Amino acid sequence: MEMNHEMHNSGAAEHVHDKHAGHHTGDFKKKFIISLFLTVPLVILSSTIQGIFGYQLNFPGTEYVQLLLATALYFYCGLPFLKGAIAEIRDRAVGMMTLISVAITVAYFYSAATVFGFPGMDFFWELGTLISIMLLGHWLEMRSIMGASKALEALAELLPKKATKLVDGQQVEVAMNDIHPNDLLLVRANEKIPTDGVITEGNTHIDESMLTGESRPVKRGIGERVIGGSINGSGTVTVQVSGVGSDSYLQTVIDIVQKAQSAKSRTQNLADRAAKWLTYISLATGLITLIAWLALGQDLAFAIMMMVGVMVIACPHALGLAIPLVASNSISRVAANGVLIRNRTAFENSGKISAVVFDKTGTLTIGNFTVVNVQSFSDKYSNEQIIQYAVALEQFSEHPIATAIVAYGKQQAISLLPVTNFAALTAKGVQGTIDSYTVALLSPQAATAAGLKLPAGSATTARTTILLIVEQQLAGQIELADEIRPESKAAVTELQKQGIKVYMATGDNDTVAKSVSDELGLDGYFAELQPQQKLDVVHQLMQCGEYVAMVGDGVNDAPALAEASVGVAIGSGTEVANEAADIILINNNPQDVAKMIQWGKLTKRKMMQNLAWATVYNVVAIPIAAGILYPFILPPAVGAAIMSLSTIIVAINAQLLLRQIK
Incomplete structure (x- = not known):
């Protein structure tokens, strides 16, 4: 099967009249x-x-x-x-x-x-x-059927109604219509980025997962681009507007969805x-x-x-x-079993599905950073002590990785140790004094730069690895990842037993995508995709004779959901994905895709x-x-x-x- 997008192995639509148009x-x-x-x-x-x-x-x-x-x-x-x-x-x-x-x-x-x-x-x-x-x-x-699609309105709702504009050094709250190219906007911690632009002051981590599918919060600093609708992390930044209206990333997605729905x-x-x-x-x-x-x-x-x-x-x-x-x-009856039908014709035809394309982040995976492995490199420290030291340091940080480690510590009922001399090491990690020891949490790059030799296989590239350093000695590591849903493997197996090919299309990097694909035994995967490219994957599979179901939860999935023969949204995902889909899985369980086909x-x-x-x-x-x-x-x-x-x-x-x- 030849496609414009590389797949890694492990025609004009007919307009049909809607008889209920204009009626309630x-x-x-x-x-x-x-x-x-x-x-x-x-x-x-x-x-x-x-x-x-x-x-x-x-x-x-x-x-x-x-x-x-x-x-x-x-x-x-x-x-x-x-x-x-x-x-x-x-x-x-x-x-x-x-x-x-x-x-x-x-x-x-x-x-x-x-x-x-x-x-x-x-x-x-x-x-x-x-x-x-x-x-x-x-x-x-x-x-018995939910209302007409509101995907385009839902997309527009991703943007904030107002923004903080810097005028002669003064902060002025303005409506979105009053934002123009080259304006300077102040974006505080945890606020939505109002529109596309370039950071001119400050640095932060930005959650773009709903827009691009990238599971990890992305570090952004001066001179780097940001996307309107994404969520700012803990840092305050100044953004110079580069794209508003039809020139913005979100408007591009809106145009793609509109085109796919009409065709x-x-x-x-x-x-x-x-x-x-x-x-x-x-x-x-x-x-x-x-x-x-x-x-x-x-x-x-x-x-x-x-x-x-x-x-x-x-x-x-x-x-x-x-x-x-x-x-x-x-x-x-299927609604009582966790499946909402928005397009009855798509549900009737679900028995014809021959290929299912899953999004990764939030669909096959949970969509949040989770600690997946704790490993001690020294007999002096148990795995419990490694996580205890890490939680003690990270409790002072608002970084997404710190949040995940602290949440894991609470799950494990880890007791908090007192920390003194805490310091955030810019772009490297954190450091402090615990039990009279100098303890640091560093990225593998920062640890290597400090002259530490990493054990073989200690930094698995498909995961985010944080190293614990005690008195300049490598004590252990913590691995974080976007954890695969427990039901995902069973869902893939059930679909393949029915003779249905199962693929994954994700905006995440190739290494992470390959790791997930190998673990689940997929028929293939597509990585590092933009929304238009996800739609292209679905379209090309359909051109190859497949009756395609697309399963996703993010804004970047909306065009593909609208294009697919059957669009299936994970209920916990964005409103945009839900509105663009034909069927919604309320229980966020990929196994319900196989059940939906049988029903x-x-x-x-x-x-x-x-x-x-x-x-x-x-x-x-x-x-x-x-x-x-x-x-x-x-x-x-x-x-x-x-x-x-x-x-x-x-x-x-x-x-x-x-x-x-x-």
């Missing part, structure tokens, strides 16, 4: 309630229903009351379907909205014509029940694909029915009545519930079963409604009974899914 869950709920209220009297006043239950309820103007109720139903409650049909036809993506619109339009106008004297029987009650059930289905569908192919879901063909069948069969009966010598009124019957029956109530009921049950397969299988049941109704009812058994004509009451039975069957089958997802 509450819209469908409100219209469903109103539709139900209007349909009940239509059903009671229907001559067909009266004949079935053996009662009579007629009064002068009955038909006009029915027409009035049906008119409100069609033009108000049916409006979402009519608008959706127009959009589907405009986008050349005929689906469920078009099928429903054809059925209700034919039923309404034909029935209205019968009120004013056109020969035939009305379909008012069928119109009401069809609109009500379809509104219920779409309400269930929308309720990403959203395959029509199963119900829409079935509805597309039923629409064509409805129109074709209706036209053929009209022509055939006219050719056989029947009058126009009879031929039109038969045509209308076919086109109304072609839109079965069961189809409106077959998929939404399964989706609602599935999405609510997606179960859900799609159940949907196919329900579509089959819904289709049976059409296969039987449409030819009979067209008059293939003439002189026997399918009575509306029989058609209603078949329709109801089909709806009950798919509803029961949808409930069975709840037992399968555990």
